[in-house]
Amino acid sequence: MHIVVTIKPVIDPNTPSVLLKIGKDGVTLELPAGMSQIMNGYDANAVEAALALKDKHGGTVTVLSVGDETSKNCLRRAIGMGADRGVHIAGPTGLACDSSLIAKLLGAAVGKLGFVDLVLCGRQASDTDAAQVPFLLAGELGLPVISPVKNIQGVDDDSAVVDRIGEGCTQRLQVKLPALLGISNEINKPRPAPLKGVMLAKKAEIPTWTHSDLGIEAPQPAMTLRRLYIEPPVETRAELIAAESARAAGRALADRLRQEGKI
Amino acid sequence: MPKILVIGAISEGNLTGTSLEAVTATLELAEAMGAEVFGGLIGDECARAAARFAAAGLSEVFVADHARHAPYVAEFHVAAAQAIVRRCQPDVILAPSTSETSEWMPILSGRLDAAMASACTRVGFEGDHLLATRPVCGGAVQGEYVLKGGLRIVTLAPAAYEAATLSEPCPISLVELPDVQARVTVVEQLNDQVGSGPPLRTARTVVSGGLGIGNRENWSLIEDAAAALGAAVGATRAVVELGWVPHAQQVGFSGQKISPELYLAVGISGAVHHMAGLAGAKTIVAINKDPEASIFRTAHFGVVGDAKEVVPAFIARVKELRAQQA
Ligand SMILES: Cc1cc2nc3c(=O)[nH]c(=O)nc-3n(C[C@H](O)[C@H](O)[C@H](O)COP(=O)(O)OP(=O)(O)OC[C@H]3O[C@@H](n4cnc5c(N)ncnc54)[C@H](O)[C@@H]3O)c2cc1C
Numbered sequence: 001m002h003i004v005v006t007i008k009p010v011i012d013p014n015t016p017s018v019l020l021k022i023g024k025d026g027v028t029l030e031l032p033a034g035m036s037q038i039m040n041g042y043d044a045n046a047v048e049a050a051l052a053l054k055d056k057h058g059g060t061v062t063v064l065s066v067g068d069e070t071s072k073n074c075l076r077r078a079i080g081m082g083a084d085r086g087v088h089i090a091g092p093t094g095l096a097c098d099s100s101l102i103a104k105l106l107g108a109a110v111g112k113l114g115f116v117d118l119v120l121c122g123r124q125a126s127d128t129d130a131a132q133v134p135f136l137l138a139g140e141l142g143l144p145v146i147s148p149v150k151n152i153q154g155v156d157d158d159s160a161v162v163d164r165i166g167e168g169c170t171q172r173l174q175v176k177l178p179a180l181l182g183i184s185n186e187i188n189k190p191r192p193a194p195l196k197g198v199m200l201a202k203k204a205e206i207p208t209w210t211h212s213d214l215g216i217e218a219p220q221p222a223m224t225l226r227r228l229y230i231e232p233p234v235e236t237r238a239e240l241i242a243a244e245s246a247r248a249a250g251r252a253l254a255d256r257l258r259q260e261g262k263i
Numbered sequence: 264m265p266k267i268l269v270i271g272a273i274s275e276g277n278l279t280g281t282s283l284e285a286v287t288a289t290l291e292l293a294e295a296m297g298a299e300v301f302g303g304l305i306g307d308e309c310a311r312a313a314a315r316f317a318a319a320g321l322s323e324v325f326v327a328d329h330a331r332h333a334p335y336v337a338e339f340h341v342a343a344a345q346a347i348v349r350r351c352q353p354d355v356i357l358a359p360s361t362s363e364t365s366e367w368m369p370i371l372s373g374r375l376d377a378a379m380a381s382a383c384t385r386v387g388f389e390g391d392h393l394l395a396t397r398p399v400c401g402g403a404v405q406g407e408y409v410l411k412g413g414l415r416i417v418t419l420a421p422a423a424y425e426a427a428t429l430s431e432p433c434p435i436s437l438v439e440l441p442d443v444q445a446r447v448t449v450v451e452q453l454n455d456q457v458g459s460g461p462p463l464r465t466a467r468t469v470v471s472g473g474l475g476i477g478n479r480e481n482w483s484l485i486e487d488a489a490a491a492l493g494a495a496v497g498a499t500r501a502v503v504e505l506g507w508v509p510h511a512q513q514v515g516f517s518g519q520k521i522s523p524e525l526y527l528a529v530g531i532s533g534a535v536h537h538m539a540g541l542a543g544a545k546t547i548v549a550i551n552k553d554p555e556a557s558i559f560r561t562a563h564f565g566v567v568g569d570a571k572e573v574v575p576a577f578i579a580r581v582k583e584l585r586a587q588q589a
Contacts, residue, residue, distance in 0.1 A: 011400070013400065013401055013536070017403050017535055020400070020403055020404060022404070029400070029404065095399055095400075095404075095406060099369075099379075100373075100378070103373070126400070126401060127399060127400055128399055128406075129382070129397075129398070129399050129400070129401065129516070130380075130381055131365055131369070131381060132369040132372070132379060132381065134369075135366070135369035135370045135372075135373060136369060136372070136373045138370070138373075139370065139373030139374060140373075144338070144446035144447050145337070145366075145370065146337075146366075146447060147365075147366055148362075150510065161450060165362060165510050166335065166362055166363075166452065167274070167335075167361055167362045167363055168454065168455055168456055168462070168464075168511050169452050169453060169454050169455050169511070170452070170453045170455055170509070171334065171335075171449060171452050172449070172450040172451045172452070172453070173336075173447050173448065173449055173450060174447070174448050174450050175446060175447045175448075176446045179446070185500070185504065185517075186503065186504065186510055222377075222378035222379075222410075223378045223379070223380060223408050223409065223410050223411075224408065224409045224411075225406055225407070225408055225409075226394070226407045226408065226409050227406075227407050228399070228404055228405065228406050228407075229404070229405050229407075230403070230404055230405070231405060233560070233561070234561065235560055235561070236547075236560070236561055236562060236563050237560070238549060238559045238560075238562040238563060238564055238565035239563065239564050239565070240559075240564075240565050240566070240567060241564060241565065241566050242567075245572075246566075246568035246569055246572035246573045246576070247572055247573070247575075247576040248576070249566045249568055249573055249576075250566065250568075250572065250573040250574060250575070250576030250577035250578075250579075250580065251576050251577065251579070251580040253548070253550075253564065253566050253573070253577050253580075254577050254580035254581045254584060255580065255584075256564060257525070257548065257564070258584050260546070262524065262525045262546055263468070263492060263525065263581060263584070
């Protein structure tokens with residue numbers, strides 16, 4: 001089984017809001033001092049899902065990342081976890097990058113890899129939160145797509161059964177392979193890279209493919225980012241209900257909310 | 264004259280409130296663009312929803328009614344939307360952002376080579392292009408995107424616009440649907456709604472718990488408080504990941520975005536991703552043992568204390584007050 005996983009480097013989503021600063025160009029976020037971009041969390045779940053399938057069924061896992069040099073660090077982390085090889089695709093990253101452009105580059109790269117059984121993408125990147133690349137990439141490749149997937153129930157030679165997060169429900173779906181799945185965080189906990197993996201990943205050769213290597217024209221964005229802005233938080237300063245004990249405070253809270261007509 | 268198509272959403276046979284919010288966005292945009300406004304609906308036996316949609320101030324509503332639309336499968340919805348687009352020939356498509364449109368809309372945008380902006384809070388028209396504002400980075404930052412010519416698609420976050428008011432109905436036309444083979448089939452569909460309370464999305468009161476609840480056994484604190492208040496149960500992503508409650512109960516950027524009158528956050532730190540689901544909440548009450556927890560900066564009322572002591576006393580007093588009232 002050949003599984004391809006796509007990975008985006010993103011600003012750490014747990015960066016405290018007070019450290020978030022918009023760059024002079026107005027369309028990028030400045031990385032706080034001492035911080036570097038990390039693998040998008042949902043993509044780490046996708047890598048783990050691919051490795052779990054490889055553990056069970058055998059096969060190879062290829063990881064792809066469009067971006068600048070930081071992409072290579074993310075690919076190394078995936079290789080450290082157990083992916084077999086990584087390919088870096090030169091292209092834009094960050095908030096200004098466009099889903100359809102990324103999907104075209106990834107589509108051409110998957111095409112160049114040859115036969116694929118399963119493509120796994122994180123359900124969305126935690127910076128743009130656009131959640132479009134999985135669907136557009138599936139379109140480029142002519143594959144059926146399901147997202148967000150919170151469980152892979154089983155995979156056999158020509159189909160997979162997965163659980164999709166639906167509108168207030170869980171949909172158990174069967175899909176013909178090859179297929180593309182958008183992976184959500186509920187599915188697993190990504191494994192840490194073992195020391196041996198880290199050493200291997202350090203030495204791994206990671207080729208860079210440009211659009212001309214992929215035999216396509218430089219794709220154009222469908223949408224452009226004009227500006228980013230941060231809205232000042234609405235500070236309410238909570239009215240704190242104090243009392244001689246926690247129990248008394250609980251009772252006082254109920255009284256206060258009744259007084260306000262809230263309960 | 265340019266055309267805007269607004270595609271409504273149906274839940275349990277009824278047109279959703281978010282569909283009427285999308286109509287408001289559409290009518291505002293139509294005014295700016297000088298456009299004519301059409302509706303589209305995709306569902307199974309959707310006559311009731313269509314009748315309501317037709318009264319929302321549109322010129323005509325195109326309906327793709329077919330048994331294969333329920334339970335929902337993306338490929339059938341995409342085929343239906345393509346049929347509606349062929350009839351309507353729109354320049355812009357708007358729709359509420361739901362877990363279904365989050366899947367089939369980007370597939371459609373790929374097929375039609377249309378630029379798409381998802382889960383937007385604002386959509387405007389300037390010069391010759393659309394401007395769409397959407398939260399990025401889990402809601403910590405806002406981005407303003409430009410969508411140039413050709414067909415453009417925008418989905419709207421819930422509660423970004425007021426719901427449109429209903430008036431005289433417009434004509435409803437059924438569209439013919441092509442035969443399609445879906446490569447995805449539904450094996451089964453399980454309802455994730457827990458408890459007997461109101462649905463989370465539309466509840467007036469919501470009691471949510473976070474990691475501060477401590478363990479699965481203590482989760483009954485949250486359920487008991489919700490039952491005493493007739494409220495829905497919510498949770499943080501951290502709690503959902505531990506499997507204490509299903510994903511359908513998750514409040515936040517990657518969960519439900521809700522607008523209750525009263526939101527009780529118990530043992531919740533107040534991370535940006537969580538608060539992004541609460542933009543529409545009127546009154547937020549926090550119970551947290553850490554006086555420095557960031558939730559106290561956006562809450563209206565707070566108790567600093569251990570949830571295991573505060574909440575049972577709170578529930579007991581709520582019950583007393585309710586009994587006095589009865
Ligand atoms: C891409 C992405 C998307 C995300 N989407 C969401 C989302 O949609 N919704 C969401 O909720 N999160 C989301 N998160 C996670 C979010 O960033 C936070 O990690 C999460 O909300 C924290 O959950 P918590 O408040 O339960 O836990 P914690 O942050 O650990 O907070 C626990 C709180 O409980 C308090 N506490 C501890 N013991 C007690 C006690 N005995 N009594 C009272 N209080 C106590 C502590 O003081 C603390 O404030 C997302 C994260 C990422 C990266």
